[in-house]
Amino acid sequence: MRELMYREALREALDEEMAREPSVFIIGEGIAERGGSYKVTEGLLAKYGPGRVRDTPIAEAGMIGVGVGAAIAGARPVVEILYVDFAMLGMDMIVNQAAKFRLMTGGEGRVPFIMRTQGGAGGGVAAQHSQSLEALFYHIPGLRVVMPSSPADAKGLLKYALRQDDPVMFLEHKHLYMTKGMVPDGEHIVEFGKGDIKRAGSDVTVIAWSNMIPRTLEAAEELAAEGISVEVIDPRTLVPLDREMILRSVAKTRRCVIVQEANRRGGVASDISSIIMEEAFWHLDAPVGIVAGLDVPIPFNLALEQASVPQKPGIKAAIRHALHLKPVALAAE
Amino acid sequence: MGDAKPAANAPSRAILEKIFRTAYKIRVFETEGIKLYRQGLIRGYFHPYLGQEGIATGVCAALKEGDYIASTHRGHGHCIAWGADVNKMVAELLQKETGYCKGYGGSMHIADIKTGNLGANGIVGAGIPLGVGAALANQVRGSDAVTVTFTSDGASNNGTFMESLNLAAIWDLKFILVVENNQYAVSTKIEESTRETDLYKRGLAIGVESHQVDGNDPLAVYRMTQDAVETCRNGKGPVLIEAVTFRHMGHHVNDPGKYMPEDKLAFYKERDPVDRARSALKEMTTIADAEITAIEAEIAAEFASAVEFAVASPEVSAESFAAFAANY
Numbered sequence: 238m239r240e241l242m243y244r245e246a247l248r249e250a251l252d253e254e255m256a257r258e259p260s261v262f263i264i265g266e267g268i269a270e271r272g273g274s275y276k277v278t279e280g281l282l283a284k285y286g287p288g289r290v291r292d293t294p295i296a297e298a299g300m301i302g303v304g305v306g307a308a309i310a311g312a313r314p315v316v317e318i319l320y321v322d323f324a325m326l327g328m329d330m331i332v333n334q335a336a337k338f339r340l341m342t343g344g345e346g347r348v349p350f351i352m353r354t355q356g357g358a359g360g361g362v363a364a365q366h367s368q369s370l371e372a373l374f375y376h377i378p379g380l381r382v383v384m385p386s387s388p389a390d391a392k393g394l395l396k397y398a399l400r401q402d403d404p405v406m407f408l409e410h411k412h413l414y415m416t417k418g419m420v421p422d423g424e425h426i427v428e429f430g431k432g433d434i435k436r437a438g439s440d441v442t443v444i445a446w447s448n449m450i451p452r453t454l455e456a457a458e459e460l461a462a463e464g465i466s467v468e469v470i471d472p473r474t475l476v477p478l479d480r481e482m483i484l485r486s487v488a489k490t491r492r493c494v495i496v497q498e499a500n501r502r503g504g505v506a507s508d509i510s511s512i513i514m515e516e517a518f519w520h521l522d523a524p525v526g527i528v529a530g531l532d533v534p535i536p537f538n539l540a541l542e543q544a545s546v547p548q549k550p551g552i553k554a555a556i557r558h559a560l561h562l563k564p565v566a567l568a569a570e
Numbered sequence: 571m572g573d574a575k576p577a578a579n580a581p582s583r584a585i586l587e588k589i590f591r592t593a594y595k596i597r598v599f600e601t602e603g604i605k606l607y608r609q610g611l612i613r614g615y616f617h618p619y620l621g622q623e624g625i626a627t628g629v630c631a632a633l634k635e636g637d638y639i640a641s642t643h644r645g646h647g648h649c650i651a652w653g654a655d656v657n658k659m660v661a662e663l664l665q666k667e668t669g670y671c672k673g674y675g676g677s678m679h680i681a682d683i684k685t686g687n688l689g690a691n692g693i694v695g696a697g698i699p700l701g702v703g704a705a706l707a708n709q710v711r712g713s714d715a716v717t718v719t720f721t722s723d724g725a726s727n728n729g730t731f732m733e734s735l736n737l738a739a740i741w742d743l744k745f746i747l748v749v750e751n752n753q754y755a756v757s758t759k760i761e762e763s764t765r766e767t768d769l770y771k772r773g774l775a776i777g778v779e780s781h782q783v784d785g786n787d788p789l790a791v792y793r794m795t796q797d798a799v800e801t802c803r804n805g806k807g808p809v810l811i812e813a814v815t816f817r818h819m820g821h822h823v824n825d826p827g828k829y830m831p832e833d834k835l836a837f838y839k840e841r842d843p844v845d846r847a848r849s850a851l852k853e854m855t856t857i858a859d860a861e862i863t864a865i866e867a868e869i870a871a872e873f874a875s876a877v878e879f880a881v882a883s884p885e886v887s888a889e890s891f892a893a894f895a896a897n898y
Contacts, residue, residue: 259710259711260707260710260711262710288709288710289710291741293737294733294736294737294740296733296736296737298699298729298730298733299699299702299729299730299733299734299736299737300733300737301699302696302698302699302700302702302703302730302733302734303699303700303702303703303706303734303737304703305699305700305703306640306688306699306700306701306702306703306704306706306707307703307704307706307707307710308703308707309683309688309689309700309703309704310638310683310686310688310703310704310707310708310717311707312706312707312710312711314703314706314707329693329696329730330696330699333692333693333696334691334693334696334700338681338689339897340674340675340894341671341674341675341679341681341689342670342671342674342675342679342681342683342689343669343670343671343672343673343674343675344672344674344894345671345681345682345683345684346681346683346689378898379898
């Protein structure tokens with residue numbers, strides 16, 4: 238095991254897979270000589286040359302579409318989109334082309350296309366650079382939706398993405414690139430659809446992903462001091478979703494809170510909640526709680542930005558609520 | 571010209587016959603297909619390629635095995651010119667298990683990846699980035715394959731047109747963009763869609779070799795595509811070819827096309843691409859009329875047998891669809 242930053246782990250995954258498979262190539266804005274805005278692709282141009290690491294003009298629909306076409310033709314393209322917000326310019330290519338090609342061709346055609354991008358609030362970059370848009374992709378049949386929260390998961394999931402044949406929305410978080418974590422040595426692959434228990438516990442299950450994992454783990458640590466045992470589950474991939482792990486944990490703790498950074502309306506948390514209600518209702522001792530972003534565009538002002546997405550006190554309050562603890566505890570927070 | 575010997579640079583009898591066969595096959599497919607539609611055997615959309623046969627025919631005759639094509643919602647002609655199996659095409663239109671897409675795709679989604687047919691497309695303009703992507707994949711792999719995307723005047727005002735062509739240009743891809751200018755985007759005439767109706771000029775604006783050709787002249791299209799293919803294989807691509815043409819009817823089978831001026835329609839019908847392919851074959855070779863009649867009969871019989879095949883084919887299976895859906 239070595240300690241790596243999230244961005245270093247992503248770079249290792251790309252490097253190893255480019256070395257292994259010659260049809261893997263990367264295109265994006267400023268990803269070649271500059272190494273990308275988040276330094277994920279640093280050094281890859283020197284190693285793999287300008288044929289396989291290419292800068293693009295600012296033309297998201299074109300570059301996403303070109304990636305999809307290359308994938309249909311049997312290559313393994315990685316298209317880096319600077320902000321998930323910008324992926325909206327390429328939605329036809331994602332939704333109408335990549336996601337549907339396999340079905341439209343009766344299963345013959347496959348699209349091993351990866352869009353790497355990042356989302357999330359917290360950098361003061363305002364409404365068009367801060368969104369968490371996973372629910373849009375989650376809703377579209379045919380897409381895989383991956384949201385790693387740790388360097389080890391980032392590496393293992395990206396390597397797996399480059400070896401499977403469906404279009405992948407690989408959604409990183411702008412605040413995770415510099416975070417560190419232990420990454421196993423040697424070949425490290427994380428299969429899609431396998432969640433991870435980030436912290437074992439017995440009183441309440443908290444399901445979270447991406448940047449909500451570190452925040453939830455901090456909350457769990459603080460609650461442990463009060464004698465509350467929180468189990469933190471990270472599905473790691475929202476599509477496919479590890480329902481089994483979620484249901485098993487909920488059956489054990491009998492209480493569940495879901496934390497998502499994205500705004501609440503029509504979100505993934507609501508869908509996971511509906512799955513739990515349908516499949517595990519009789520195990521529950523409390524309603525499923527959801528902590529989510531406000532249904533409002535993310536404002537620039539720091540205090541307002543923080544108020545718009547889940548913070549630690551809100552997560553702790555929801556956990557206490559699921560345990561029927563008195564509102565007094567809430568007020569004391 | 572009668573049965574005069576072909577000129578030195580004239581296409582061979584084999585090519586001329588192939589071009590006529592292809593154009594005629596598309597004509598039969600669309601004409602007979604519309605009858606099946608009227609009989610209720612085909613549901614959904616059906617966008618006939620009638621009147622535009624010369625373009626797919628001429629372009630595909632200049633390509634070789636290993637090359638790629640991407641098509642449009644009006645895609646039957648491209649598939650046929652690419653050499654698709656008519657049995658599997660008709661079966662797809664009749665939503666059968668034996669169709670190209672097992673009945674999951676229909677008219678607007680026929681594709682055959684194994685042969686490099688990236689597929690028809692229900693979204694106008696979408697085939698352009700997909701084709702450029704295939705060309706990019708081939709460049710990364712070091713292949714000399716050429717990719718052709720058939721697109722249209724309608725798509726030329728979509729952002730993907732310039733975005734993708736520009737990417738092909740900066741990367742010198744072996745890519746040919748064939749703009750079938752049939753002068754209507756559904757029902758909106760080109761003069762209402764753009765101030766500059768010579769669409770090849772769009773390519774010139776971003777440094778792409780671009781030409782205009784009479785799309786109703788299959789031989790002219792063939793020759794121009796041959797040059798474009800050579801340019802691409804020499805690493806000087808991409809190339810844009812604007813092929814000017816006109817539909818014989820409305821946008822789809824249920825559009826009477828009343829907005830299309832009769833005199834203009836008559837003008838283009840006088841320059842019918844199938845007739846011109848037939849005339850070229852007759853004038854530039856020693857083929858006998860009886861041979862041409864035999865070719866036509868053979869193609870008609872092939873279509874009739876494809877209909878029989880499709881009608882007799884099994885319906886799609888709910889069980890296999892359920893298994894397929896589990897992948898999602």
